[in-house]
Amino acid sequence: KVINIDPVYNDTARFLGAEQVFINPTTDVAMVEAMCYHLIKNNLHDEKFLKRYTVGFKKFKDRLFDEKNPKTPEWAEKITGVSASKIKQLAELMAKNRTMIMAGWGFQRAHHGEQAHWAMITLASLLGQIGLDGGGYGFNYHYSDGGVPTPGAVTGNANSGNIEDKANNFSGFPGLAGISVNSSIKGEWSNRQNEVIPVSRIVTMLENPNKEYDFNGKKRVYPLIKSIYWAGGNPLHHHQDRNRMKKAFKNVDSFIVQDCFWTASARFADLVLPATTEIERN
Template sequence: MINNKAEMDEDSEKIINTGCCHDCGGRCVLKAHVKNGKITRIETDNEKEPQLRACSRGRAYRQRVYSEERLKYPLRRVGERGEGKFERISWEDALNHVASKILGIKKKYGNSAILFVPGGGNQGMLHGVTPVGLMLNQIGGYTRMWGIPSYEGALFASMATYGTMMTGSARDDLLNSNLIIMWGWNPANTVWDPGTSLWLARAREKGIKIIAVDPIFTDSAAVLANDWIPIRPGTDTAMLIAMAYVIITENLQDQRFIEKYTVGYDAYKDYVLGSEDGQPKTPRWAEEITTVSEQTIIDLAREYATSKPAALIAGWGPARAAFGEQYSRAANVLCAITGNIGINGGYASGFMRAYSSRESIGSTGKKKEGPIKQL
């Protein structure tokens, strides 16, 4: 029997509202049920729509917290590198050792010799980039790498093509599309905003055709797509430019949109048709590079250009390569010459920063606005 309020509070279960820290584009709600200081289960958003519902990965955080493989204290290597031999040391010893090494490097070489290469897999306040950067700034600063392998190609391409990184549309707008192309994009695993897979599933149920272009038969291709087009890794740019060749030579481009909203089309056309370098970027030319058949490239180009509004969603993955920004630029330009930008059911591919759960509300509680104003 519980004899006092303190024991009652300790034994009762509390629900702690928190969020998932995975850097997947989602910002999902997690509700941790805690009893006696221990998480008993985790649930997600069950309030009114729109919901920020976590996937099974986020709802499995309890397993991560209590995993036997989780590091709970500092370990120091005692064997040769790669042997896997470590000894446990105190937090005080670990902190003093790391701090003395950092200060020693600063004294001998200066702050510029301290290279900070952060990862992006966790967006939590304790384990993210911010606390480490703030700490190093307290001792005079550090050197940080330019760009980031995760999204630099897509970011550069968005700024070069649109002049903004705020691209993309709300996921529910996909229900207004006549065609959706998932290019190097696997939201069934990578999420890309809460509810993305749900809206894609609703689109398919509505009869909207979904095509996946990817070297791998991904979960998204298996579950969401009507068609899968395998492509040789790293050759996406060639296929996108060959699609532009079909669209331009068959006069399927949106000339009115091009003349009103774009610059540089004539120079781009000269490159695609081969006037610049003597090599027309035909589907047959692309077939030898990509292993995607000439006819498949022609069919996809025609379908994308004539199914307006159509959403070409080019993922970041193919841009994580040498000259990967050219893939992102090629996809962005294809969206532009077909006039699939700024319309319901279309999609301005690119950096895709406009996640509805991430960018719509700022710290002040007011809705954020990009440089492109709605007319």
């Protein structure tokens, strides 16, 4: 059974014959919180999973059951446009069946957009099905990551392992950790490992070279970046404080963008290289 919770009955939902639940845009967190409230109130959450694999459940529960503003399905109905009865039904359906929560990244591009994905992971944690076949959550069902096969002959399976493994299996630089090295490759790239930072910290990295920070439970150090070559993205569109970002990008010696379109990043670049669209190549 597929249920599409979306302001739009899209092509995927139509193809799958999905049940449609229309929701007001950017109100996903309210709906998820109300579902979590209903699960806990009716003891449908997985207490053992939460104790073993998560931290912070008490704080989350206190928020949901706040006396002044409890996150009930009736509370969420006024915000989301989804009826309280439907919210309860969906929560019970998820708890009583093996459930995969799937979402794209598009609705992250809004004020506090990351909260929606964090909320869905929290809901998946309450259900306790993360790691089970057909259970848990996933967000990378699209063109550039989990949705397509990778060129295994070049890099091995770059979709397996953690984020550091993915970076060090990047085929653009020969001789990185995790790749069998052609003995003819010499120089500094022959034994280099890529440095990985959270994508949301690009500006902070450019502002704080060689400064220590916390990431994935480890102490890391921001690298000193002297040149940026950006292909297939638009960083000057994603981040919030544009003036701060422009100032940070001026710390590098050169900023090169390769794109099909005259994006904000391309306009800001020192050098723009062309790229073809899918309708210009076989």
